Amino acid sequence: MKPVVEKLIGSLIGLAAALAAMALAFSLLGYNPAEAFRLLGEGIVENYDIMLLRVAPLILTSLAFAVPAFAGLFNIGGEGQAYVGALAALAVSYIAPNPVLCLLVGALAGGLLGYLAGVLRVKRGVHEVVSTIMLNWIAFYTVRYIVVNYFKNPYYPDTTNPVPPPGRLGQVAGVPVVVFIAIAACILCYLVLYRMPLGLAIRSTGAGYEAARRLGIDVEKAMILSMLLGGVFGGLAGAVIVIGETYNLDVALSSVYGVGFDGIGAALLAWNNPLAIPFSSLLLSALVAGGYQLQIGMGIDIHVLSIFTGVVVFVLGLPSLYELLKPKLQALRLAKARRRGGGA
Amino acid sequence: MAASGSQPLLAVRDLVKVYPDGTVALNGVSLDFMAGEVHVLLGENGAGKTTLARIIYGEIRPTSGEVIYEGRRVLFRGPWEAIRAGIRMIYQHFSLVGGFTVADNIALYGSRLGLSRREALEAARRLAEEYGFRIPFDARVSDLPAGIQQRVEIVKALLVEPRVLILDEPTSLVSPLDVEALFRVIRGLREKGVAILYITHKLREVGVIGDRVTVMRRGRVVATLPAKKATVDQLARLMIGERRLPEEPRIAAAGAAGERGAALRVENLRVVREGFEAVRGVSLEVRPGEILGVTGVAGNGQDELVEAIVGVLPVAGGRITLLGRDVTREPTWVRYRLGLAYLPGSRKLSLVQEMNALENLALGLLGAGKLRGPFIDWGWVAKLLVKYVEELGVVMHSPYAPVKHLSGGNQQKLALARILAVEPRVLVAVDPTHGLDIATTRIVHSILAEMRSRGMAILLVSSDLDEVLQLSDRVAVMNSGRIVSIKKPHEYTLEELGRLMGGAA
Ligand SMILES: Nc1ncnc2c1ncn2[C@@H]1O[C@H](COP(=O)(O)OP(=O)(O)OP(=O)(O)O)[C@@H](O)[C@H]1O
Ligand SMILES: [Mg+2]
Numbered sequence: 001m002k003p004v005v006e007k008l009i010g011s012l013i014g015l016a017a018a019l020a021a022m023a024l025a026f027s028l029l030g031y032n033p034a035e036a037f038r039l040l041g042e043g044i045v046e047n048y049d050i051m052l053l054r055v056a057p058l059i060l061t062s063l064a065f066a067v068p069a070f071a072g073l074f075n076i077g078g079e080g081q082a083y084v085g086a087l088a089a090l091a092v093s094y095i096a097p098n099p100v101l102c103l104l105v106g107a108l109a110g111g112l113l114g115y116l117a118g119v120l121r122v123k124r125g126v127h128e129v130v131s132t133i134m135l136n137w138i139a140f141y142t143v144r145y146i147v148v149n150y151f152k153n154p155y156y157p158d159t160t161n162p163v164p165p166p167g168r169l170g171q172v173a174g175v176p177v178v179v180f181i182a183i184a185a186c187i188l189c190y191l192v193l194y195r196m197p198l199g200l201a202i203r204s205t206g207a208g209y210e211a212a213r214r215l216g217i218d219v220e221k222a223m224i225l226s227m228l229l230g231g232v233f234g235g236l237a238g239a240v241i242v243i244g245e246t247y248n249l250d251v252a253l254s255s256v257y258g259v260g261f262d263g264i265g266a267a268l269l270a271w272n273n274p275l276a277i278p279f280s281s282l283l284l285s286a287l288v289a290g291g292y293q294l295q296i297g298m299g300i301d302i303h304v305l306s307i308f309t310g311v312v313v314f315v316l317g318l319p320s321l322y323e324l325l326k327p328k329l330q331a332l333r334l335a336k337a338r339r340r341g342g343g344a
Numbered sequence: 345m346a347a348s349g350s351q352p353l354l355a356v357r358d359l360v361k362v363y364p365d366g367t368v369a370l371n372g373v374s375l376d377f378m379a380g381e382v383h384v385l386l387g388e389n390g391a392g393k394t395t396l397a398r399i400i401y402g403e404i405r406p407t408s409g410e411v412i413y414e415g416r417r418v419l420f421r422g423p424w425e426a427i428r429a430g431i432r433m434i435y436q437h438f439s440l441v442g443g444f445t446v447a448d449n450i451a452l453y454g455s456r457l458g459l460s461r462r463e464a465l466e467a468a469r470r471l472a473e474e475y476g477f478r479i480p481f482d483a484r485v486s487d488l489p490a491g492i493q494q495r496v497e498i499v500k501a502l503l504v505e506p507r508v509l510i511l512d513e514p515t516s517l518v519s520p521l522d523v524e525a526l527f528r529v530i531r532g533l534r535e536k537g538v539a540i541l542y543i544t545h546k547l548r549e550v551g552v553i554g555d556r557v558t559v560m561r562r563g564r565v566v567a568t569l570p571a572k573k574a575t576v577d578q579l580a581r582l583m584i585g586e587r588r589l590p591e592e593p594r595i596a597a598a599g600a601a602g603e604r605g606a607a608l609r610v611e612n613l614r615v616v617r618e619g620f621e622a623v624r625g626v627s628l629e630v631r632p633g634e635i636l637g638v639t640g641v642a643g644n645g646q647d648e649l650v651e652a653i654v655g656v657l658p659v660a661g662g663r664i665t666l667l668g669r670d671v672t673r674e675p676t677w678v679r680y681r682l683g684l685a686y687l688p689g690s691r692k693l694s695l696v697q698e699m700n701a702l703e704n705l706a707l708g709l710l711g712a713g714k715l716r717g718p719f720i721d722w723g724w725v726a727k728l729l730v731k732y733v734e735e736l737g738v739v740m741h742s743p744y745a746p747v748k749h750l751s752g753g754n755q756q757k758l759a760l761a762r763i764l765a766v767e768p769r770v771l772v773a774v775d776p777t778h779g780l781d782i783a784t785t786r787i788v789h790s791i792l793a794e795m796r797s798r799g800m801a802i803l804l805v806s807s808d809l810d811e812v813l814q815l816s817d818r819v820a821v822m823n824s825g826r827i828v829s830i831k832k833p834h835e836y837t838l839e840e841l842g843r844l845m846g847g848a849a
Contacts, residue, residue: 195719197710204707208696214656214688215696215762216680216711 007271011280014269018311025307031298043293044286051282051289052176053245057082057256058281059182060237061263063189064114064230066272068128070193071226072206077117077132079260080139081110081234082241086249086256087143089239090151090160097167103181103239110235111228113139118227122220128227136260140253148251162248169244178244182278185233189274192229202226234260265309284309351415352376353539354400354431354508359409361395361563365749367741369395370406371563377508380537382530384550384571387560388583388781389753390739393543396560397510400541401433402426413508424456430507434497434514437692437752442486446496449485453500467503475529487618490689490807491522491642498529509533510541513752515549516778519641519807521845527553545753545781547576559583580782590786592814593793605668607632607770607801608653613662615648622648624825625662630770630801635792637816637833638805641845645825646774646805647689653803654686654772655679667769680711685768687759689775689805694759697748701740701758704747705729708762732761736787752779760788771795772803777811789815809841821845 023033064078089106120126151160169177193199201222204212213219246255270276291302354377361370369392398404402420420426454464477495515523554571559582606629615623623645630636651657655676664672688694706725709715736757777785813833820830821844
């Protein structure tokens with residue numbers, strides 16, 4: 001139980017730091033922080049529908065980051081996986097406007113992208129951070145190219161043809177259906193990670209690669225499948241935007257743009273715990289929703305709110321960053337000792 | 345040797361340590377450590393020996409009680425304060441930076457003692473020469489066998505002469521020759537008036553190296569006596585209290601090993617690691633119902649032989665056949681599915697340290713292909729765990745705490761439970777009893793003997809010569825990457841073994 005408490009405290013510290021940083025930013029920009037926070041709260045209440053729409057893809061890109069993280073991999077590719085997921089879902093909807101089919105194909109498309117990065121890492125030693133960042137760009141421009149050249153709406157040239165109505169998902173009791181799908185995905189993730197052999201293999205690979213493989217665990221498969229699974233959720237994130245939120249894409253892909261990166265923040269805030277991810281995602285999407293009010297009420301640029309995500313990522317990412325840098329720091333100290341010794 | 349009645353150099357008074365999870369590791373411990381005296385500390389797994397050492401070393405703080413050093417009450421805020429005050433500790437698990445060279449490690453440590461790189465390396469070379477250690481200063485630490493790593497640790501600890509030296513189970517992973525070298529160092533330091541705290545499970549070492557011996561049980565001191573007068577039986581009884589010590593197994597002269605084909609066959613195996621040919625044409629066979637012991641001075645290719653057999657290291661030449669199938673190029677997990685199990689010598693490799701006891705046991709089952717999906721039956725895993733915890737006497741506060749919090753011996757027991765639970769057909773075990781107390785060592789020996797009689801083929805690689813000679817049907821001696829002799833244990837004389845291991849065949 002104790003690690004959970006520790007992590008909760010960690011998250012609260014991250015939150016507090018982020019709020020303080022925002023207050024500081026508001027006052028530096030010449031706004032009254034108290035007033036700004038009041039407006040933010042007001043905005044969350046007013047725009048709660050925006051918040052609910054935003055939360056579903058955010059949850060899913062959080063999972064896209066979290067699942068490979070359990071295998072010790074950094075999937076920065078949630079963004080690109082969401083692009084291809086969105087495009088695939090859209091394309092399928094034109095041919096067969098069935099929401100389930102659209103979501104499945106979208107998930108599959110994202111999964112393929114994740115799988116590719118996983119295979120490159122395991123079989124070719126290409127670091128997944130490098131490959132997923134590159135794949136993000138490739139996905140972005142390819143999807144844009146296709147949207148602009150093939151899917152353009154003749155009446156509104158900056159958007160695609162809409163998803164035909166039978167292919168759309170709406171709301172149940174005022175809550176978008178895709179929110180339930182996203183929450184179900186979190187529960188599924190939890191079950192896979194903690195109740196199923198595959199999850200055990202994935203977690204052991206991240207927690208102790210060298211030990212796990214000596215225990216007869218197929219660590220390569222675990223790594224690849226974790227990336228595949230992450231990619232599936234990334235693809236699903238893009239699909240739910242198109243099928244359950246916007247019902248189209250614009251040529252700048254602005255409805256998808258950034259959702260992959262925000263997901264990393266939400267995942268870190270939740271310490272990658274799939275059952276905490278809905279809450280951290282809700283918080284971040286609340287900020288987006290509230291941000292609109294801030295813009296209207298005080299003219300504050302909505303991008304100021306990115307500071308929040310940034311600080312959260314920074315504060316909570318710091319311990320793992322330290323772990324990453326530890327050998328480097330030691331090497332530095334060594335170099336210093338070397339200099340003092342006159343280069344012996 | 346210290347005259348009795350003189351002031352102790354170091355003393356602890358009424359130490360109590362309760363870990364955050366509620367484990368009471370020390371329950372009122374008071375002890376004196378004299379200058380120029382080797383004080384041996386004995387106790388079962390989990391008795392609190394390492395905890396006591398870490399408190400003295402400033403690594404953890406006592407819940408209550410005090411440490412008195414040079415007549416003053418001290419409270420070190422971390423090992424570095426203890427080190428500056430002249431206290432050194434050599435850990436149960438070594439604390440070198442694996443990716444660095446030996447020279448870098450020494451320079452790094454030296455820099456914290458205020459030595460320049462040149463000074464540190466000069467001191468290290470001088471010490472190595474003084475003690476007759478051959479240390480490859482330019483080699484990477486992670487490539488070195490335990491015996492050599494230990495020498496590096498010793499040299500590191502002695503760069504600036506200490507006043508107190510703590511050694512936590514220094515002989516549990518190294519060969520007899522390395523032990524001799526270590527004892528020479530300890531005797532030299534005792535002459536110079538260093539107070540030495542020596543933690544061990546090997547009762548025979550008490551009389552050889554100790555001046556006084558203290559036995560601990562469940563966080564308390566049971567007795568302190570003169571080491572030379574204490575008998576092994578007496579010490580064993582003090583350690584385990586009222587319980588009976590299990591018998592050492594007697595290996596039936598003719599085991600189940602019939603004329604059936606080999607379960608594991610290695611032919612002309614060559615392994616190259618970092619450009620160095622560590623295994624140079626090894627051939628061996630282990631039949632079902634047979635224990636083949638492999639021994640040798642650390643660093644003669646045993647580690648590489650084992651890791652190639654289980655599929656962790658790639659093979660440069662030769663062939664490995666497991667239960668009739670050529671597995672030379674197969675990954676480890678495929679060999680596991682065929683019936684192999686591997687118990688590595690280091691606990692950092694035999695358990696996933698960050699995961700808990702339940703998960704580690706489940707991993708063992710998963711590796712052997714015995715964990716059925718789609719959902720893990722955690723209740724069943726827990727029942728298995730309880731069974732082995734009782735059978736092996738694991739002292740564990742909670743099955744949900746990461747195993748890294750368990751004492752060394754208890755970790756080893758869990759690693760064994762993992763193997764027992766899967767009933768492999770071929771077992772490759774490296775130092776299966778290192779860090780185990782005598783009672784558990786005997787239990788493990790009995791388990792190995794029983795597995796053998798059930799028809800398992802066991803490759804037992806151990807630096808503990810007694811263990812190898814006692815348990816094996818045949819003993820292979822390795823030197824410079826080759827097997828220089830394979831015979832029945834009683835066909836060797838000790839001198840002959842020493843000669844073979846030393847390389848003078
Ligand atoms: N960091 C920790 N957190 C919780 N419990 C711990 C921790 N370290 C040790 N313990 C527990 O404290 C008790 C004493 O442990 P310690 O390591 O001192 O034993 P030991 O005598 O050195 O045993 P061994 O011979 O097995 O090395 C054990 O029950 C152990 O599980
Ligand atoms: Mg210990």
